[in-house]
Amino acid sequence: MSIDKKTVEDVAHLSRIELGEKELEKLSGQLEHILAFIDKLSSLNTENIAPTNHILPLNNVLRKDEPQSSLPIKKTLQNAPEKQGNSFVVPKVIE
Amino acid sequence: MKYEAVIGLEVHLHLNTRTKAFCGCSTEFGKEPNTQVCPVCLGFPGSLPVYNQAALDYAIKVALALNCRVQEYTKFDRKNYFYPDLPKNYQVSQYDLPLSVHGFLDIELNGQLKRIGITRVHMEEDAGKLIHQENASLVDFNRTGIPLLEIVSEPDINSPEEAYEYLAMLKSTIQYLDVSDCDMEKGSLRCDANISLRPAGTKILGVKTELKNMNSFKGVKDALSYEIRRQAEMLDSGEKLRQDTRLWDAKAQETIAMRTKEGAKDYRYFPEPDLPPFIIKEDKIAEIKKTIPELPKEKMQRFIKDYGLTEYVAKILVASKQGALFAEECLKKTTDKNIKSVANWIIGPLSALTSSTCAIHELNISADNLAGLVDLVENEKIISNLTGKIVLEEMCKTGKTAKAIVEEKNLAQISDSQSLNSIIEEAIKENPKSVADFKAGKANALMFLVGQVMRKSSGKANPKVVQELIRKRLANA
Amino acid sequence: MELYKLTAHELLKKIKNKETTSEQIVSDLTKRIKGVDAKVQAYVRASSSTLLAPDSKPNGIPVSIKDNICTDGYNTECCSKILQGFNPPYNATVINKIIASGNSFLGLKCNMDEFAFGSSTENSCFGPTHNPWNLDCVPGGSSGGSAAAVAADEAIWALGSDTGGSIRQPASFCGVVGLKPTYGRVSRYGLIAFASSLDQIGPLTKDVQDSAFLMNIISGYDAHDSTSINIPVSDYTKDLINDAKGLKVGIPKEYFVEGLDSEIKAIVEEAINKLKSLGAQFKEVSLPHTEYAVPVYYIIATAEASSNLARFDGVQYGLRAKAEGLVDMYKKTRQLGFGDEAKRRILLGTFALSHGYYDAYYLRALKVRTLIKQDFDNVFKDFDYIITPTSPTAAFGIGEKMDDPLKMYLSDIYTISVNLAGIPAISVPCGFTKKGLPVGLQILGKPFNEGMLLRLAYTYEQNTAWHKVKPRL
Known part of the structure; x- marks a missing residue:
């Protein structure tokens, strides 16, 4: 399977990464090259093989419903690029 | 289309x-x-x-x-x-x-x-x-x-x-x-x-x-x-x-x-x-599964079967879990004869007293007290429906029994004709037009006269008895 | 004094004998970093970060930390512009364990490939780290800063992370010991995730004994990590036994084929002979799905990474680009903040997960991962270990593979399977090329059997002197 420029553009939008024309050109070529290599997998018959979602045989990992202390507001906001009062600020979200 | x-x-x-x-x-x-x-x-x-x-x-x-x-x-x-x-x-x-x-x-x-x-x-x-x-x-x-x-x-x-x-x-x-x-x-x-x-x-x-x-x-x-x-x-x-x-x-x-x-x-x-x-x-x-209680649908069906309630009443009673628990407690403490009345009192006057912050089971009224009130109204006819509502409000405020409130405030109905007759005479004297209307066949006029008697007795007169007495009195006149 | 040259276990002995103090060690180390780091560039943000170990305890040895492990109060940026200025409000579990053990850590962090994406530490927004053995060569990656710091005596010991070889390959390139624990052995809480199902934190040390010491400190169940396993951890120093007699080792034929540098092959074979002479038993084995490991890895790792890195959006922390509106802010922030390799991997991973391609790529990769795991299970039925070269080549030149991402990916060809199978592996120095670059021997073991790994590595180390050779700086 190969990947064309349009697909790379779509994927870049889904990933919320802006790409310049040159960057798009370069990345499309590289991704196509990498995918050609990855396509090696398609030669394997995987029909009756269970996928490995987790390598460990763990299940039912749960914690008790017991409150722990939350972060002090100062620490929560110490990295905020923009804040107002107790809140993070983002450009207006239009629905 | x-x-x-x-x-x-x-x-x-x-x-x-x-x-x-x-x-x-x-x-x-x-x-x-x-x-x-x-x-x-x-x-x-x-x-x-x-x-x-x-x-x-x-x-x-x-x-x-x-x-x-x-x-x-x-x-x-x-x-x-x-x-x-x-x-x-x-x-x-x-x-x-x-x-x-x-x-x-x-x-x-x-x-x-x-x-x-x-x-x-x-x-x-x-x-x-x-x-x-x-x-x-x-x-x-x-x-x-x-x-x-x-x-x-x-x-x-x-x-x-x-x-x-x-x-x-x-x-x-x-x-x-x-x-x-x-x-x-x-x-x-x-x-x-x-x-x-x-x-x-x-x-x-x-x-x-x-x-x-x-x-x-x-x-x-x-x-x-x-x-x-x-x-x-x-x-x-x-x-x-x-x-x-x-x-x-x-x-x-x-x-x-x-x-x-x-x-x-x-x-x-x-x-x-x-x-x-x-x-x-x-x-x-x-x-x-063991922790799942009886759910509203099952409870409703059981209420219909066990208490002979209508689907309409049962559905309202089971709408909230706490409300249903309270209702069932009341129903259990009531004589069979009064069951339907108790249910009606719950979905009617009692529900009217609830608010968004106070659900029915949170009102200051116990199942016993509610049963007692309904008994006073329905069985013993000691108070009227109207008085019952007033008593109910008072019960919620004070937590007292209906009986206590009725006694304390002297709200018991007057049903004996002797006490009632003098009030009836007064009402007839004061309302000759209504008397004439009644005689002319206007049924409304009777209800008006009953209302006058109720007012004069501060709501304590037994309206059914009053009605009978007026009817007799005017038929004889 | 030149305390910085010593190992942690040597220093601990000196502290115990009151021959030195924690303060002296830190001050000596500080001098060494000031002396040589301009050449090696193993650490980042040297001008703005504190060199001194915080929370220093009187008996503690400072641990150097890779820039993707969260340290409360000390910047943790994954060597990415997008995490510029990020000061985590909490410590990673391994950091708390280091503090609880009476040791300390450096506020100055080790260089790495951006978000651990790479095999050369060239993908760092702070520029590359140089290999202490040849400053024109890469130190390997992505934990190149940690490995180079240990090799250059700029660190007593260090922590790195390994997703597809990021501890072992730089250990091999820099001539130090690097251990990748079993998945689930060391808590990942506070390790900024690259690929959640593959990442593990592990030690980079001057010798095997220090590796056992550091593993004792960082291993064990953590209630904050659902993938941390709740089984007892033994005292790894008890496994430091100089005896290989009767240990059964498999040599996978798929690892000794075209692509393996002939010089490396000869050096590794010599190491195998050495172990034979010490009583270990060798036999050729097969891991038939080896050739699929790299493609499987680059699907699973990038898919997980594309999701893990979605949170870097300029809302709560790090870089935020000037923009018109929300979507524009996301897109510009991520364009500016991520380097080329990060963008490549995010796009590749997003593609592998996207509608219409999921079954052909991601799901298929998960299935082949099962086959790769089965390969190892089969061999470990009859063998205690598998031995391979850590890397098909010694350290390569800075800039040599930067234009060919696929070529770079293939330099992890011997380390990737281990992460896919979740098993532990260690790289120990086993010689030098004619050009004087270190070569690493990779030993793979059974899940949760780090002790056995340390035993064979220790035996090899005690009967060779490679780990004692130091680069001249």
Whole structure:
């Protein structure tokens, strides 16, 4: 399977990464090259093989419903690029 | 053309655990923004989730109460999309192996029973809250990570009324389980709807719209009614419907098309690598099943059978779990003769005294006292219905028995003719026109005279006896 | 004094004998870093970060930390512009364990490939780290800063992370010991995730004994990590036994084929002979799905990474680009903040998960991962260990592979399978090329059997002197 420029553009939008024309050109070529290599997998018959979602045989990992202390507001906001009062600020979200 | 609506509802429900789904932050409502957050629910780099045992148990409880099959193997997946209320830009949810599938909920409308299929009940986490300002939006992550259930119905609902009934029954059932407060105002229960129309009697699938932003059950009903009209008009005029997402504007009473966000096919679901799967065995299911109380539908049927109540009365009595418990206690403490009256007193005068902050079982009145009051009114005829209501209010205020209040305030009915006759004579003297009217065959005139006697006796006269006495007195005159 | 040259276990002995103090060690180390780091560039943000170990305990040895492990109060940026200025509000579990053990850590962090994406530490927004053995060569990656710091005596010991070889390959390139623990052995809480199902934190040390010491400190169950396993951890120093007699080792034929540098092959074979002479038993084995490991890895790792890195959006922390509106802010922030390799991997991973491609790529990769795991299970039925070269080549020149991402990916060909199978592995120095570059021997073991790994590595080390040779700086 190969990947064309349009697909790379779509994927870049889904990933919320802006790409310049040159960057798009370069990345499309590289991704196509990498995918050609990855396509090696398609030669394997995987029909009756269970996928490995987790390598460990763990299940039912749960914690008790017991409150722990939350972060002090100062620490929560110490990295905020923009804040107002107790809140993070983002450009207006239009629905 | 005549159309049939095909409606499916998607309900999101907060579980009332003490802590969030994946961290120990409190879930308490209404706190200062961003004060109930930690690296995990803020999605800080490096943080990892660990699921809440209570959230899993509650989820299983809901699934079982909705007659779902709980799957033995279930896992979390990531649903990927960018939005500022979603700190990781993915939501931990469930995709191809949800907690439970194939359930149903029975609803009743106009005496007809209808079974609504439930496709799945799955576990996920809630997002944060955006507060929109003129030029920016503020983000509050307190709600982020609160454990959520998504309850998806089959498109078995065919009218806004059925949708309303489904939601009411769902809410009532879940409240019986004590796993959510189901408060739409607080956002702990939210509902989206899918609706399409098809020519009545056909099985064609129409173009469906997704409706969001309904803030009450009535809002859901109104939005669906609006949408049925809108779609029908478009179809009638030969316009092509678009598959879109529309927001309900409760003020304008209309739906507005939303700018499309990422579509379902763009979510890139994949198994959440940070959370191992759950294996839910039969013994776990049996253990949780034991904690499920008698649900509203069963309780209603039992009330009808055991107490001989009508379906209408029984349905109102079982609407809330606490209310039903109180009602049943009252019914048990009443003589068979008085059962229907007690039920009517509960759904009538007593319900009138409740408020949003004080439910029926929280009123200051015990089952014994209510039974005592009804006995005074119905059996011993010591007080009238009207006086009974006044006594009931007084009982709620003071917690005293009806008998005590009646004695204290001297409210007992006057039924002996001797005491009543002098008042009746007075009333007849003062109202010659009414007397003439009565004699001329106007029945209303009698009721007027009875009313006069009641007023003169400060409501204590027994109206039935008064009526008889007046009738006799005028017949003899 | 030149305390910085010593290992942690040597220094601990000196502290115990009151021959030195923790303060002296830190001050000596500080001098060494000031002296040589301009050449090696193993640490980042030297001008703005504190060199001194915080929370220093009187008996503690400072640990150097890779820039993707969260340290409360000390910047943790994954050597990415997008995390510029990020000061985590909490400590990673391994950091808390280091503090609880009476040791300390450096506020100054080790260089790495951006988000651990790479095999050369060239993908760092702070520029490359130089290999102490040849400053024109890369130190390997992505934990190149940690490995180079240990090799250059700029660190007593260090922590790195390993997703596809990021501890072992730089250990091999820099001539130090690097251990990748079993998945689930060391808590990942506070490790900024690259690929959640593959990542593990592990030690980079001057010798095997220090590796055992550091493993004792960082291993064990953590209630904050659902993938951390709750089974007891033994005292790894008890496994430091100089005896290989009767230990059964498999040599996978798929690892000794075209692509393996002939010089490396000869050096590794010599190491195998050495172990034979010490009583270990060798036999050729097969891991038939080896050739699929790299493609499987680059699907699973990038898919998980694309999701893990979605949170870097300029809302709560790090870089935020000037923009018109929300979507524009996301897109510009991520364009500016991520380097080329990060963008490549995010796009590749997003593609592998996207509608219509999921089954052909991601799901298929998960299935082949099962086959790769089975390969190892089969061999470990009859063998205690598998031995391979750590890398098909010695350190390569800076800039040499930067224009060919695929070529760079293939330099992890011997280390990737281990992460896919979740098993532990260690790289120990086993010689030098004619050009004087170190070569690493990779020993693979059974899950949760780090002790056995340490035993064979220790035996080899005690009977060779490679780990004692130091680069001249």
